[in-house]
Amino acid sequence: MQIRRLAALVGAAAVIVTACSTGGGTAAPSGGGGADCTVGVSWNNYQEERWAKWDEPAIKAALDAVGAKYVSNDAKSSAETQASNVENLITQGADVVIILAQDGEAIKPAVAAAIADGVPVIAYDRLIEDPAALYITFDNVLVGKLQAEALLKVKDSGNFIVMKGNSADANADFLREGMVQAGLPPAGESNDKLKNVGESYTDNWDPSIAQTQMEQFLTANNNAIDIAFVENDGMAGGVIAALEAQGLAGKVPVSGQDGDAPALNRVAKGTQTVDVWKDARLLGKSAGEAAVQLCANKDIKAVSGVGTFKSPGGNDMTSILLTPQAITKDNLNVVVDAGWISKETLCQGVAAGSVAVCG
Amino acid sequence: MTDAIVREEPPPPARQGIQLGQLVRSLEVDTRQLGMIGLLAVIWIGFNIASNGNFITARNLWNLSVQSASIGIMATGMVLIIVSRNIDLSVGSVLGFVGYTMAILQAEWIPNALGLGFDQPYTWIVTVLVGLVLGAFIGGVQGVIIAYGGVPSFIVTLGGLLVWRGLIFRYAQGQSMGPMDSTYQLLGGGPRGAMGDVLSWALALLACAGIAYTMWAGRRRRRRYGFPLRPMWAEVVVGGVSMAAVLGVVWVFNSYAWPPSLATQYAVEHGITEPPGGLIIATGVAFPVVIMLGVGLVMTYIATRRRFGRYVYAIGGNPEAAELGGINVRRTITLTFVLMGMLCAVSAAVQTARLNLAVTGLGVQNELDVISAAVIGGTSFAGGIGTIPGAILGAVVMQSLRSGMAMINVDSPTQDIVVGAVLVTAVGVDAWLRRRSGS
Numbered sequence: 001m002q003i004r005r006l007a008a009l010v011g012a013a014a015v016i017v018t019a020c021s022t023g024g025g026t027a028a029p030s031g032g033g034g035a036d037c038t039v040g041v042s043w044n045n046y047q048e049e050r051w052a053k054w055d056e057p058a059i060k061a062a063l064d065a066v067g068a069k070y071v072s073n074d075a076k077s078s079a080e081t082q083a084s085n086v087e088n089l090i091t092q093g094a095d096v097v098i099i100l101a102q103d104g105e106a107i108k109p110a111v112a113a114a115i116a117d118g119v120p121v122i123a124y125d126r127l128i129e130d131p132a133a134l135y136i137t138f139d140n141v142l143v144g145k146l147q148a149e150a151l152l153k154v155k156d157s158g159n160f161i162v163m164k165g166n167s168a169d170a171n172a173d174f175l176r177e178g179m180v181q182a183g184l185p186p187a188g189e190s191n192d193k194l195k196n197v198g199e200s201y202t203d204n205w206d207p208s209i210a211q212t213q214m215e216q217f218l219t220a221n222n223n224a225i226d227i228a229f230v231e232n233d234g235m236a237g238g239v240i241a242a243l244e245a246q247g248l249a250g251k252v253p254v255s256g257q258d259g260d261a262p263a264l265n266r267v268a269k270g271t272q273t274v275d276v277w278k279d280a281r282l283l284g285k286s287a288g289e290a291a292v293q294l295c296a297n298k299d300i301k302a303v304s305g306v307g308t309f310k311s312p313g314g315n316d317m318t319s320i321l322l323t324p325q326a327i328t329k330d331n332l333n334v335v336v337d338a339g340w341i342s343k344e345t346l347c348q349g350v351a352a353g354s355v356a357v358c359g
Numbered sequence: 360m361t362d363a364i365v366r367e368e369p370p371p372p373a374r375q376g377i378q379l380g381q382l383v384r385s386l387e388v389d390t391r392q393l394g395m396i397g398l399l400a401v402i403w404i405g406f407n408i409a410s411n412g413n414f415i416t417a418r419n420l421w422n423l424s425v426q427s428a429s430i431g432i433m434a435t436g437m438v439l440i441i442v443s444r445n446i447d448l449s450v451g452s453v454l455g456f457v458g459y460t461m462a463i464l465q466a467e468w469i470p471n472a473l474g475l476g477f478d479q480p481y482t483w484i485v486t487v488l489v490g491l492v493l494g495a496f497i498g499g500v501q502g503v504i505i506a507y508g509g510v511p512s513f514i515v516t517l518g519g520l521l522v523w524r525g526l527i528f529r530y531a532q533g534q535s536m537g538p539m540d541s542t543y544q545l546l547g548g549g550p551r552g553a554m555g556d557v558l559s560w561a562l563a564l565l566a567c568a569g570i571a572y573t574m575w576a577g578r579r580r581r582r583r584y585g586f587p588l589r590p591m592w593a594e595v596v597v598g599g600v601s602m603a604a605v606l607g608v609v610w611v612f613n614s615y616a617w618p619p620s621l622a623t624q625y626a627v628e629h630g631i632t633e634p635p636g637g638l639i640i641a642t643g644v645a646f647p648v649v650i651m652l653g654v655g656l657v658m659t660y661i662a663t664r665r666r667f668g669r670y671v672y673a674i675g676g677n678p679e680a681a682e683l684g685g686i687n688v689r690r691t692i693t694l695t696f697v698l699m700g701m702l703c704a705v706s707a708a709v710q711t712a713r714l715n716l717a718v719t720g721l722g723v724q725n726e727l728d729v730i731s732a733a734v735i736g737g738t739s740f741a742g743g744i745g746t747i748p749g750a751i752l753g754a755v756v757m758q759s760l761r762s763g764m765a766m767i768n769v770d771s772p773t774q775d776i777v778v779g780a781v782l783v784t785a786v787g788v789d790a791w792l793r794r795r796s797g798s
Contacts, residue, residue, distance in 0.1 A: 050533065167772050200770040207718055208710060209771055212426050216765035219419050220410060223618065234535060237716040244715070245549040247621030262537035262716055348477060349538065 037068040037295035039288070040094030041124075042085045044102035046074035051100070054280035055124075059098070062288025068295065069093075079106035086110040090119055096291040098122045104129060120294040124287050129313040134300040136287050138278040139321035140171050144178025144231070146326040147255035150274035151227050152183060154253040157193040158226030160184070161217050163210050163239055165231045167201035170312045175231045175257075184229065197221050202235055211238030218246055228254045233263035233275060240271050259327070259335060261345050268332055268350045268358060275327045277335060282322055290320065333357040385593045391737050391789065395752050398785070399759060406763030414763055417615035421642060423755070423762055424612070425548040425713070428647035429706040430725065431754035434732035435658040436702040438750045439668070439695045441733055442675040444742035445505065445512035447696065449519030450703050450729050453497050454722035456523040458707030461490045462536040462717030465543060483543035490704040497523070498700020502693035520726065527719050537716035547713030548645035550621055556613040559643035563609040567602045574598050612648075613641045647709045651751065654705065659747040661698075671695060675742035731782050732757050737789065756785075 041059060043051055056072070063070050071092050075082035079102045087110065089097050097114055101107045104127050111121050111130050121133040128135070162179070165172035180186050190196045198217040202210050210230070218225060223246055230236040236256035243249040249271040256263050257276035266272035290303050300306065300318045309319040327335060335341050336357050347358035383390065407414040433450055440447045465486045470477045501519050505512045538544075545552035554562065574594060581588055589597075617625070617640040625640065626633045662668035670691045674681040682688050706725075711717045736753030738745030760781060764774045 167770070198768055200765070200768065201772060203771040203775070204720055204723055206720055206723060207714055207716060208721075211714060212762060213765045213771075215422050215426070216419075216762055219416070219422060220413050220766045220768075234716075234718050234720070237535065237537065237718070238714055241549075241713065241715050245621075246618040247624050248618075251620070260535045262535050265538065344471070 037063075037066070037095055037292060038093045039063055039068055039070055039096050039098065039291040039295070040086075040089030040092065041070070041072040041098045042082055042089060042100065043072060043074045044082060044100050045077045046072075050280060055100075055284040058281040058284025059288040059291075062285050063292065066292050068292055075102055077102060079103040082107055083110040086114055090114060090117060094119065096120050096122065096294045098124050098287050098291060099128065100124045101126045101128050118298065120298050120300060122287055122290060122294070125283060127311060127317070129311055129315055129317075131315045131317055132300070133317075134290060134294070134303060134306070135309060135311075135317045135319035136283065136290060137319070137321060138283065138324050140174040141178040141181070142321070143257050143276045143278070143324050144175035145182045146178070146276045146324060147175070147231070147257065147274060148179035148182035148184050148229060150326050150328060151229060151253045151255050154273055155227050159195045159197040159221060159224050160227040160229060161198035161214070161225055162187070162196070162200075163213065163228065163230040163235050164199070164201045165205045165235070166203060169205075172201065172231060179229055194227075197225060205232055205234055207234040207238035209238070210235035211242050214239045214242035215245070218242060218248075223248065225252060228252055230255050232256055233258045233260040233272075236263060236266070236272055236275075240266060244271070257324070259340060261341055264327065264332065264335055264341055264346050265348055265350075267327060267329055268346055268355045270329065270354070273328065276324050277327045277340070278322075278324045279338065279340075281338075286320055286322060329355060385590050386597055387589055387593070388597065389746070389749075392746075392749055392752065395736070395749065395756065399752070399756055402756065402759050402763065406759070406766065409767045410763070413766060417611050419762070419766070420611055421615045421645065423758060424648045425645045426762055427751075427755045427758040428548070428645075428651040429709045429713075430728045430732050430758065431651045431751045432654050432706045432709065433699075433702050433725070433729045434736065434750035434754050435655055435747045436695075436699040437729050437733040438736070438738050438745040438747055439658075439662060439671050440512075440699055441730075441738045441740060442743060442745045443671050443692055443695055444675050444678065445692065445695070446730070447501075447512065447516045447699050448726050449501065449516040449523060450699065451722040451725035451727075452520045452523035452527075453494065453700060453703040454707045454710065454725055455527050455720070456497070457490050457494050457704045458711045458721045459527050459531055459536060459717045459719070460493060461486045461704075461707060462539065462711050463531075464489060465540045466536050466538065478541050480542070482540040483546070486540065486543060487546075487704075487708050490708055491701050494700040494702070494704030494707070495697050496700070498696040498698065498703070499693065501700075502696030505696065506689040506692040524723075527721075531719045533719060535716055535718045537714075539712055539715050543708070544712050544715055546646055546650070546708050547710070547715070548647045549713070550617045550640070550642050552647070552712075553612075553645040554643040554649065556641035556643050559609050559613055559641075562644060562649070563605050566605045570598060570601050570605070609644065612644050615642045616640060617642060647713065650705065650709065654702065655747055655751050662747055667691065667694060672743055675744070677743075728754075728757060731778070735782060735785050 046052060060070050071089060071094055073085045073088060075085050082102050083106070086097055086099065097119055099107060099111065099121060101123065107128055108130055111128055111133055114121050115132045123133045123135045125137050162176065164176055176187060185191045185194055185196060187199055188196060198221070200213050202213065228239050230239050233256035236254050239254055240249050243252055253273040255274050256272055259275060259277040263272055263275045267275050293303050294300065303320070305320050306318050307321060309317045309321060311317050325334065332346065332355060336343055336346060343357065347355070350358045352359070403415055413419060437447060437450070465482050469475050469479065469482055469485070501515050504510050504515050578588060578594065619637050622638040622640055623633060626638050631638065662671070670681065670686045673684070673686060674688055674691060678688060707722070710721065732754035733745065733750045734753070735756055736746070736749030736751070738750060757778060760778055761774055764777060
């Protein structure tokens with residue numbers, strides 16, 4: 001009995017070890033280098049494609065440009081591991097730490113300890129509610145504003161609907177706030193030009209739910225919907241599928257964000273009006289450049305381009321909010337030139353001559 | 360056979376109350392399903408009032424039928440799983456995994472990796488077959504671990520829920536996959552993905568003939584084995600009402616005409632000059648609904664007429680007795696999960712085709728809707744009780760609530776609250792009624 005139990009344990013351990021050993025191995029302390037600046041990056045889950053493909057090379061390039069050193073480690077989606085990883089980076093000689101937080105709350109003690117040690121911290125992409133850290137992210141309010149502006153440029157009056165993201169996600173409200181800045185009436189309200197005929201949060205940003213919701217909005221309004229303000233690309237897919245079933249795809253302006261391949265394809269086909277794109281490389285570049293500045297001067301308020309961002313937790317965060325880019329049919333070449341999407345994928349099923357980049 | 364008991368007439372009634380009860384009993388209809396139809400009627404009428412008459416329209420009922428299809432298809436399999444005292448929490452993740460695979464197959468692998476190009480005539484069938492095999496395999500793996508490995512189904516499928524979802528994220532890397540093959544898209548419905556009026560009427564007549572034949576065959580069988588017969592008037596009532604229902608539903612779907620702008624598109628594509636009033640094309644029954652009805656029919660047949668189905672109910676009624684009675688319990692349980700996996704694949708095809716897209720979150724929380732549909736449809740967690748038509752009706756009830764609330768602008772967190780409350784209430788009332796009637 002004892003032996004069997006032991007065997008089972010060993011078996012289980014073997015499975016775990018095999019599972020873990022397939023990934024990881026990202027800690028890459030670079031040797032030599034002339035500059036006296038070392039930047040440590042704590043990834044929360046390096047195995048997600050995006051970080052290795054877009055963000056890390058951009059950070060490295062910014063550091064290489066001035067001869068700064070790059071060290072990193074991976075928390076493999078564990079908040080506890082990440083806390084000790086931050087300490088390890090400082091032990092390895094990091095002068096500045098960039099953190100892609102697994103959990104913005106759980107990492108706070110480690111961040112406070114680093115700052116107390118005289119090591120400035122950059123909260124990368126995700127918010128860490130500590131006003132002593134520098135927060136670098138894309139401006140989500142601006143994303144909403146760009147979405148609404150692009151749609152209102154096409155059609156500035158009539159019946160509209162708003163398809164919002166998950167109600168528990170603060171971004172859903174940031175985006176909606178940006179739409180108000182662009183001139184859309186606030187939630188549940190109308191003005192003399194724009195009439196709100198439907199507005200809904202969507203569980204998990206689920207495209208299927210958005211599709212059903214849109215079908216019901218269309219039925220309730222007998223198809224009299226002129227503009228669809230949709231907060232991301234997935235839900236835009238659902239909304240456009242519902243419009244397609246009524247023969248309205250391409251006639252009703254629809255927005256989205258994320259730069260999803262199928263969404264960019266829809267922009268090329270003309271069924272989606274705008275896709276607001278957040279270029280991850282821009283994020284990496286500005287974080288790298290900010291880190292280099294922090295090596296010389298530890299005051300986060302002295303970094304170029306900083307502003308103040310009122311966080312959901314009520315903190316005045318020193319932050320760099322990057323500008324996302326609105327991609328429409330007219331500037332699709334931007335995503336192709338950036339290598340974000342292949343021309344074949346973008347142009348599949350697009351009528352010849354309708355989009356410049358597709359030929 | 361000569362001394363067959365043929366009881367054409369009910370015994371003389373003693374009191375008015377009993378008389379009514381006996382009338383209902385002679386009809387031999389499932390009173391629980393009647394209750395559910397009543398509940399559905401209340402929901403529909405309520406939403407129709409709240410939406411100023413927009414709910415009970417051909418268009419909305421047609422929408423509702425398509426929206427219910429995916430959950431309805433899976434609910435038929437969930438009935439057998441729950442009847443045999445198991446549970447499958449992984450259906451949403453399996454749907455997502457299979458759906459994403461089918462999407463990547465038609466949007467990447469076949470056209471790009473194999474270089475065969477988009478929109479080939481065989482793409483959709485290859486995709487669906489691969490999906491079915493994959494679904495059966497996944498279900499089989501889980502079923503074997505449950506039946507032969509002795510791990511409770513709750514645990515195995517909870518693990519499955521995490522594993523299959525995790526695998527999607529791993530190989531999708533957060534990317535959405537689309538658009539779908541143009542033929543494949545028809546599986547998801549939409550006016551183009553529907554049968555049109557002629558085929559729909561043909562289907563309705565076929566169904567009526569089927570009802571008549573089933574009733575005739577059932578009566579003959581009863582006489583042969585000496586079972587009491589349903590009085591003739593009851594046969595006529597039940598048959599007449601069923602046929603009227605079939606014809607009525609098809610009539611509603613046929614009276615939903617293609618949306619004008621889509622009809623115009625069609626006219627342009629086919630070089631038809633539009634008549635002054637616009638081209639009127641009847642939509643008819645949507646393909647996903649045809650699939651759901653087909654699945655429902657086959658599953659009912661399996662559950663009630665095949666040895667496998669009867670074994671499932673026997674196991675649910677008393678697993679030990681079933682085992683001692685010589686039923687291969689392990690094999691039967693494994694097969695229920697294989698079946699469930701295949702049904703997940705069918706629903707995955709319907710969902711990805713309908714959305715024209717696969718996302719990493721495809722099918723998230725569908726397990727809850729599927730289990731709810733089965734349970735609202737009268738499937739008991741105690742095992743041994745549950746019907747396929749009930750589960751489909753349960754799916755329609757659930758979707759009616761969601762669509763109705765969406766129509767009157769109740770957003771999804773509030774919808775969840777209402778659906779949750781209705782689920783518990785429905786099952787609670789059902790349990791109470793069952794205790795009262797002492798069955």
